[in-house]
Amino acid sequence: MRLNRRTLLRSMAVAGASVVLPPAMARAESIWDMMARDRVLRNADTAGASAAAQALIETQEPILSYDTAYNLQLAISQYEPFVAAGGWEEIPREVYGLRLGEDRDGGIALKRRLISSGDMPYVERVNNLIDPATDAGIRTFQARHGLQLTGQVDEATFYAMAVPAATRLNQLYLNLQRVTNMAATLSERYVVVNIPAATIEAVEGGFVVQRHTAVVGRVDRATPILASKIHQINFNPYWHVPKSIIRNDLIKYMNEDPEYLAKFRIHIYDGSGNEIQPSQINWQTEEAVQYMFRQEPGAENSMGHCKINFHNPHDVYLHDTPTKALFGENARFHSSGCVRVEGVNQLVAWLLRDNGWDLSRVDSTFASNARHDEALTNPVPIHTTYISAWANRQGTVSFRDDVYQFDAQGKVTFEA
Structure with a gap:
């Protein structure tokens, strides 16, 4: 059976789990337990742990580049012997819900899982207490898998931890081929929409100069894989409903x-x-x-203050949105194929740089609600891609859910 969140939770329910994954059986908490937990909570720097986790993934290396292909090869060389030796252990359902300060069944299994994937430093002896080092490990794991840094083993985190190491290695193989096939087509300046990560990168001179959270197409209205050139910005556009x-x-x-x-x-x-x-x-x-x-143009408009056009047979585009809350979700697959961009004003200013525009002019044009179309003096290549695993120079390996099941199908190349 192919592993996904639905089948995983269903199989656990059949095995005796309730609809909501339960914590281990509660036990009486002694005064010593309470004092130990309070001490752990006082000494924890959760904000610092989140910042450190973000720093591991927010490097200037693009998800799509020759460097990524090299980094993926290094990651594969590390995963292959690990998978051959059996990979990480299957995590028990008691791990679900664990967070900083808790001391119950599942803590040892969680630490072993985090140590085996390199998210937590190796320690000789482990216990069930979720201490600051374990909290930091959870946040590192979440950052590598594109999840909200809650420090808790929530549903999305539990699902990601349950994916076998062999499945992750297969993702690395497939994505190495995808990146290698596309790297030769890249130019000095380009935009990448990575669908599984629901992110956008503006790349110049081999480095990411901007990174944006995105909302992409849901499974039944998928964002297409394509290569084109951004040629026009529509400010405060009308929206013609498809x-x-x-x-x-x-x-x-x-x-x-x-x-x-x-x-x-x-x-x-x-x-x-x-x-x-x-x-x-x-x-x-x-x-x-x-x-x-x-x-009509305005605050309610489904495209927000701008539409970013590139030629394609699917009638898709990038755009602003009035629905900003969606950018804060773990799974950002809500659109009908087009791509919504967080911080779109910054991307537009970068795209229109050669036209003499800056961020101040973009913002003032947004605020005016006046219709205006601006053709790019120098069109910028755009690639919508499907990269579900990648690595950076620091050795940090990132994975995403196979939302469109392209990994499961073994897809390496895609029709434009």
């Missing part, structure tokens, strides 16, 4: 709330450009698909 969204979403929303279009300032037009009123459409059918739906 027919797929009209059919799959908008009709449903109008049946639930007849004022939906008015609330989000969306107008309807026929093929001659005449405005149609919502009351003229039969929302119990797919009649709406034959019309054009256009959302």
